[in-house]
Amino acid sequence: MSIETQPRSVSQTQQYEKCGWQYYLQRVERVTPRPAAWSHHGTAFHSAAEAFELSGRTLTVKDVVELFSDSYSASVSASLAKEPNTDRWLSANGTGSEDIARRYHLGQAQTARYVEWAQEHQPEIWATPAGPLPLAVELEFMVELGGVKVRGFIDQLTVEPDGSLRVRDLKTGSMKSKFQLETYKTAVEKIYGVEVNRGDWYLAKRGGLSRPVKLDQVTEETVGERFAVMDAGVKRGDFPAKPGFSCRFCDVSHACSFK
Template identity: 25%
Template sequence: MGWSTEQDGAGTQGVQDAQEGSGAGAAGERGGEPARPPAALSPSRASDFMQCPLLYRFRVIDRLPEKPSPAATRGTVVHAVLERLFDAPAAARTAAGARAMVPGEWERLLAKRPELAELFADDPEGERLAAWLAEAEALVERWFSLEDPQRLEPADRELYVETELASGLRLRGFIDRVDVAPTGEVRIVDYKTGKAPRPEFAEGALFQMKFYALVVWRLRGVVPRRLQLVYLGSGEVRTYDPGEADLLAVERKLLALWEAIRLATETGDWRPRPTKLCGWCDHRAHCPEFGGTPPVYPLPVRAAGGASAGGSGVGSR
């Protein structure tokens, strides 16, 4: 199956920006814009709610700040390189050229988000930064052992997709790459800078891909032929060929998830769900599981009889 097609040449930045739920900050955030109920669902926010409803609240409704992560920031730089590499003619898409793009993409990201400089604030000699950039370069180079960009012409890169289901639920997100074969078959590709998970933990990444496939199906009327996860950390490619039944099951799951989010939004009942991942959470100081207190809930709360009460201190229980 060939996946070459004409490329549109349009890349989209800000992968995470469009996956932050409602797009509105809590009072005091984003110039004092008041908090609003969630208006759409992205794969990352759906995963947040499934992992821990209180985490979803902190990120989407309260918009609590989070410290930048070296791993996540490295992933953003690597994604930018793999997107922009296709701006060059096919013959110029080489591993050496891609590696050389890494420092420039880091500087571009730093100019957009100056707060990322704190990642290396305690690195006066630049040794940690140099090692970090070398790790990003190694990930970029490993990609060339998994795919040949000289034989690919993506139809879309960093493609923003958004659709509204018949139920009114709005789904949105960014797809790293979309390939379209001459026969019209669609392949959705996602780059992961970490290692491929063990089979028992692979469902999370596959859920994200099925989410994108559902959106593309609803937008274009075509079920993607293949979903492809490219794990740069371990040098593996995993694929899945979805069917309509797969995507209908995902749609039902998302509708149930959205109903649970709607209920939590109206009642202010966002319960924490402790897991091993809590050790990496930035919000433990606000989490009741760790002796913290959530911020005052910024949205109206539905009283027991169905009437709305004013904002209250309702947190997670």
């Protein structure tokens, strides 16, 4: 499937808006990105939390931490096989090798804290009316917004006291996207016909939830417009470079002439 015809996503759209040239290098030229331990950290944390929720919260802290450890180690090992020189790895704190080791232990602690928090505070996860998963955890969707096919995965949908749903995204890093929550709200309402008025983030760094984000005024037209603008830019081959501070965290900067 070509880049012009493939479904869009929140991450694609935000990457294009942040720097069209990064989008081009990564998704059109297919430049091999530099690895980063933070990516493996986030993926492993999500996998462990998903397994815990889908077990009906019956897995122990030890079980879930072991799942994180195995997932993190496997993905880091795979990246090391492709790029063994950790000096070439992206890192926001210390060397690449230091960051790999630090995040292994940090992720274990954050995973244990998630289990403890969920057992005490996590509301009911919504049971989907149909689909491959019994619970709305890592819930895949495909929907048309602004005339554009949009695909994504929702970390969690929880049930509010009034019967409406709340969208939740799990974060191990600092970046939070209101547009992500807005897209999820719009997709869920359009596909399932249920009401979604709020969203939030579980912040692994803090071991708890962010303040809730009001979504009741979000419209499909507003969300769809951002996807439509991005989709049109890609189709006409317009990939504007926006060099700046974020270049230091760009995983394809080694192939960029604008950095």
